[in-house]
Each structure stands twice: as structure tokens, then as C-alpha cells.
Amino acid sequence: MARGKNPERTRARILDAAKRLFLTKGYDGTTMQDIVDGLGDLSKGAVYYHFRSKEAILDALGDEDHERQSPAAILDDPTLTGLEKIRTTFRANADDLEHMQLMGIAYPTLRDPKLLAANLDAWRTTVADMFHTLILQGIDDGSIATSYPREAAELLALLTNYWLVPTFYPATEDELRHRVSCLASICAGLGVPVFDDDLIDRVARAYATLGADDGNTADTAERKEPR
């Protein structure tokens, strides 16, 4: 009924309602009808007018998250060295509760092989390229000294987005701390000492919130909810 009156506000309300439901009922456990019901005053048609599917809502939440985090502000900060930019990116991600909540919704959807393949592709290319740029900046400004700039970039992208994530490699928080320590030692060994003790702790705690996922049942996200 209110369709078109304030489309930006309606869109934002749908995203908020959907996110709240994804967090309480799980992404798999939430239907478009649940989102309509949660809003109360919008028809199903009005919701579909803004988002053609639940996947489109999750995509939009991801875009919103990406903008809000605004890595551009970090990447273009002239007061930071290349190494500090990488550190700041990880710290900003780990400390951003809303970002980690969204990751907690998004990662279980990577049980879908097509989504997983698309993400692996992005980690191999866009994300690795971003780290590569920062590592080259770090070599230039003297904050990084490595013989393996491209390799370190690819490994940072792959290991922090895939190997550290308990959705794929189940782990308790203590096991995660050990895993991040291992990554810290690898990065330092390669001359890209991104993770100090403080960052190891922040990253381990943040990733622990993502939880494990056995990947075998459609209702895993729901079953995990009561914790």
C-alpha cells in the first residue's frame, strides 16, 4: 500500500526485518512470507517489488555491509603504511559485530556449491589483488619486506576467508586461536607480520561467532539457533 511513497525507507525496513529474522530463525528457516509477516504493513507483492528473492535480500545486505565498512577509507588513508592498512582492515572486520553477524548468515549459504565456487573465485582474484596492492605499498614504504608478495596476498585471501572459518573447518574458540596463531606465524615468516597478539585474539573471537556447520542438512542454521 505504501509502495512508491518512500522506496528507500521501505527497502531499508525490509532489509532490517529480514536480517533480524535471519539471525533468529536462520537464513534457511526464514521464508519471504516470514519477512512479509514480520513487517506487518506491507503486502507480499510490495516486498517482491523491492527484492525478487531471499537471495537478493542477502546480496543487498552484503552490499550494504561492504559500503558501511568502507574499506576505501582505510585503503586511501595516506597516514597508514601498507602493513597498517592490512592490519586495520582485519581489525575493523573483527570488531564490527554487525559485519560478523552478517558473515554468520552468509557463510552457511556457501553450502551451495555454486555460491562457494563464486566466492572462491573472488578470493583468488579481487580479494587477493587487494592484498597484493597493499603488500606492494608496504614494500614501497618499508613496512613490509617479503620475497613472496603475490603468494602472501593469495594466502591471506584464501586462508582468512576459507581456512579460518569454522563453517568449513569446525573449531572451538581455543582451536581457532591456535589456528590464527599459526597463520600469524606463517605471515611473519613470509615477511608480512599482520597479526600481533592483540589481533590474533580479536580475530579468533570474531571467527568463533561464525560457528560450525556440518553442511549436511538443510535445517542446520535453524538447529543452531537455540544456542
Added chain:
Amino acid sequence: MARGKNPERTRARILDAAKRLFLTKGYDGTTMQDIVDGLGDLSKGAVYYHFRSKEAILDALGDEDHERQSPAAILDDPTLTGLEKIRTTFRANADDLEHMQLMGIAYPTLRDPKLLAANLDAWRTTVADMFHTLILQGIDDGSIATSYPREAAELLALLTNYWLVPTFYPATEDELRHRVSCLASICAGLGVPVFDDDLIDRVARAYATLGADDGNTADTAERKEPR
């Protein structure tokens, strides 16, 4: 016509013919009819009697390869330390031309997201478990001293099966040598010094034969053929 007379021999002939075609025309460029034509004296029905699909043939080639390589012989060899068993496994793989040829056929099929997801799953579990067992043996026999046995096992499985592979991360042979050197340095840093200079060279040369794959077109394998 000869169906049932000597099924094992027929099966082996089909596998040989299919492998030869996969190597010359590419896996995507080969049809079941090509395999029937290549054999000459078997009906299509006779071939389908043994293998329900081209994928089933590739699976059987993989099983055959796995048996022929007989990692059990390495894993159970009482004269080898844990570290030597890991080294011997990599050396045996790298030096086995037939194995690398089969990998060259199999890797491009991982453009299929479902096959990729299934392989990632195996690398995370079965393959990582195998390395974990050998690393624990190595700790026991004194050939390995690491604080990260599980992490090193997971990384060996993931990085040698995925990151080193130019199908995913395109690279020239020189770039591959640099990448394997990077992995060698990581493993040594973790206390699991698997790769010496000789093994770095063997592994780089072997992986270079796998070639790159842009993953975007169905006929990539065919287009690469003329090289």
C-alpha cells in the same frame, strides 16, 4: 558382442581408450560415442554396460590411479619416518607421469561447482587426516617438531591440492617454482620441512604440466589441446 566373455579385460580396454581420448581431445571434447568409435569392436550398449557415463569412466580412472599409486605401501613402510613418508608421497606423485596426466584431465572438470565442493570437502577431511596421521608419526619418531600438527596437515592438503594448481591459480613454471618455494618456507617455518630443493623442482615441474584453465568456456580443454 564380446560382452561378458572377459569383462575385466573389456573394462580395462574402455578405460585405456577413454584416457587416450581425454588426453588428445580433452575431457569435454570427448563423447561416449568417440570412446565407442575408438574401441572399434564394441557396441555403445556394451560400453554403457560397463560405465553408465563419461564421469563414471573418469571416476574409475581415478580409482585405478589411486590403487596403482598404492600410498598404503608408503604409509605402512616401517623403514620410513613420518616426515619421509610425506616427502615420498609428494615425490611419488610428482614423478608419476601417468598420475599427473590424469590430474590434468581431472582438474578442469572441477569447473563444475559440485565436483569442486566435493573435492574441497575431501581435502578438508580425508586428505588432511592422512597428513595429520603422518605428522603425528613424525612427532613420535622425532622427524618432525611442530606446535601445529593439525594446522600443518590441513594446509598441506589444501595448498598442494588447490593453491599450487595452475588450473585455479594460473602460473608459469617459474611462477610455480616460486610458489612451491613459498610453501616450502611455510612448511619449514611450521616445523614440517617437507620440501627440499630437489622436491621443490620436481613438484613445480609436475604441476606446470597441469596447465591453466580460464574456467569460463565449455571448450577450454579442447582449445588447449593444440599446444
